[in-house]
Amino acid sequence: MQKAHGILALLSLCSIAWTQPAPEVAQALPLSSPVLSPEGYPGLPRYPIHLTHTYPPQRAFFPGFFQVGYDDGALYLFSHLEQAIPPKAERQAEDPEWWRDDTLEVFLRTDPWNPEAPDLHLAVNARGTRFRAYTASLNYEAKAGLLDGGWWVALRLPFGQDLPRPRPGTFWQLKVGRGHPQAGEYTLWPLGGDFHSPGNYGYLFFAEKPERGEDLVQEVIRREAAAPPIASRLEGIRSWALYYGGDPGVFARLQDHDLVVLAREAPLAQVQGLRDRGVRVVSYLPLGFLPRREAEAKGLLPLALGPNPYAPDTLFMDPANPRWRAWVLEEAERLLLLGYAGFFLDGLDIADLHPETIPHLASLIGHLRSRLPDALLLQHRGFRVLRRTAEALDAVVYSHLSTDPVGRPFPGDPSPVWPFRRRGLVTLSLDITSDPNQARLAAQRARELGFLPFVTPSLVLPKPRP
Template sequence: MKSKLNNAAKRSAVSLALTLLTVGLAQNSGGVPETSVSQALKRTITIGGDLKQWDGLPQYKVILSNGVPSVPVGSSGYFSLAYDDSNLYVLGVFDQPRDTVKAVLKSDAGEWWNDDVMELYLRTQPFVSAPADLHFAVNPAGERFKAYTATTDYKSVGRIEDNRWVLELALPLNSATLPAVKAGDVWGLKVGREHQKAAEFPIWPVGGDFSSPNNYGYLAFTEQPATASALATEITAKLGKSLAGSPLESRLSDIGSYSVYYGNQAADVEKLLNYDLAIVQPSTVNAEQLKMLHDNGTRVVAYMTIGELDRNNAAAPTVDPSWILGENKNWGSQFIDASQPGWQKIVADQAAKLKKQGFDGFFLDTLDTADLYPKIAPGLVKIVQDLRATYPDAVIVQNRGFALLNQTAPSIDAVMYESFSSSYNFDKKTYGNVNGDPSFVEALSKRGLKVLALDYAQPEQQDLITRDYQRAKSFGFVPYVSTINLDKVYEANP
């Protein structure tokens, strides 16, 4: 398996690439929590004017960290919201000494997250199965950043004061980016703040990872103030009737164990009989071994890379060089433009060959390429959806690809969360703890999608392996642990 970090999600001074979410999600079996609901009251604001215009509007604290666990950070901050027929108005107020504020980058900066920033994420249709995310980022000086954001066509005013910085935004409604709104409308909302000096990166409503698609709260547009409990009840009802809350069917709903093995030792292949599901390289098992596993009731799915080109891929000579986007130095493979029809045909041909060999389905790897090259995301989604349409009874497992998961979830049976609780450091060549943020998958898990946790450790690291199993099970995920090369079959089940 191969994982990439989303460049847009990297945060200076953050050593944890994945974080643990320890408070309730906006979508959960008990309904939408009151703390995940905000409201915008109808009021016209002249941004850059007297801040007393904001008096009386609800204030929502941005204090829960993206650390492990998610806890209040040391620097306080809040936001408020208002709207009229023309604009959505946003106020952000963040405590920070003037001499520590970093606001030096210009609008076209690529890695703008190295400034102090307020980030705003909106979903104007939160109740569809795959809501689109609109991202806005502004530094304390009011500089609106272009890279990885929806637009800079809105107004912003920043003020850096002695012990805080203040941002006001006016985002046009009924525009190319945002629709018109009326009282009673509900959007999805997430607000983050970056404090570089303190290395604090809190997020409203529940903390967690900035790039998670599933740690949103809600924004209710109201004429008059409403109680949080009333709004939460109303939104819960809407969610229950929507595609975003509808059940997901999984052909793997009954499995309690799985393994991943890419070696070629007959003794290890026999160990796969102990598992309900085996994920293998096509060359791992021969026809006789595949029959043995099937006779045992073990379902077997074959590895396919759809976002990268491996060096040993038989189709490599037919790949147009213009499809190559870059190199994955950890694995010596190449990132591929999955939006190319030629590449999609290569994947389809490989899938047909695997099904003819008798595999039960496909394990789809390298969808995280979309994090590095967002333009190929529609192509990767199309590949997954086309495989489901072509093979309606096949088992399809997706490795990570969290940015695409809301779109692909109806077409797959399980998502693998690689490096959920432990991982391998390619630079240091060591194994160690990580704390993956379950919000990437937990809401979909509660709707029926199976989640497989894959972690990495040496066989003698029993404490690490035990932690991996216990942590995965605590979230209802199915655990497995192996070496980074997946060339051993572990039988540990703490």
């Protein structure tokens, strides 16, 4: 199975670029005396859940559909999900690994054009269990049950503070996902792709009666086009590189690039040498985690949220803590005095496990921008924060766009950057592989998808540019 996955991934890397699709709009229509039942809502449109989370997305073996309606007090969503075996529904509400059950996931934004508006994420299994870990703290009802050849789930989400009652003519944003782990299949309306991407939402339009779909799509396109442009001081760069080692021979090869990212402890003579050649040099700067030894040495252990499960020698740091925020700013100012032109902001994927940190990470980047207005700011991933930070950045870096963490081919979903690249944000990609053929394919794919690539066999020994 793993071999087949690798072959499919390699074929995907060889495929032509997939352009950003047009937006899709679902319509929420008025309901009279709605109930949560397996019959759903006769007469309401059905929207298919049939595109997988892979990229490009594939048609699912086990599709489903959903319907959306509303009354004066709540939003209603019904979904019918096909599968060949009984759904798995074993996890309890507080279980952090609820995604191992068969689930329905719903993502809502009640103000699509406000970057501060939160992403509301809900998850329910086939018993109607409402999972709490990593999800929004909304009070809502859920019912679920078995069907011949699948299962159903119905949600009632009361309007209130977190879910303001919409007027007819209002647009929200919506994604509806289905997890079927026993089949290894995860599907998402409208576009497929990464469940947590900020760039692959559809729209939900609250109508009093059915509207012409094409008219709604054109209205969304008009509103998206009205978003202000993002100015970047890296516009027009032709190449970039990242190197965390200290070999003088490697530094000589880095002189051919327009932009270079170095470690904080890089030799200052090499930093100055690159600057003298006209290279813009930025330093690594941690925002969301720190090596444990450094935290201990600098008295920052009390500011940690806990260990990073993906890198046991590092700690997640609390971006809401004033002492941590002060340390980040002081470190940034120190690095600017050493001759760096800006920062490669790392550790923002802490938001995946600690979504409560999203507004604090965003405000920390905003604080850096306001205090250090001339510094270049490159955000490494952190896609769940990107809506709030994009206007403060000069570039976003998508690592592992075409390779997995051990260098095997893996075609990542480019949609997290779509809304921001369209407005002018520079998008860079970083892939690590020692296979020359795979490196060539990764660079080719990145360019086709609109990224400026850097592909290297190691972060401490980049190969020479061809």
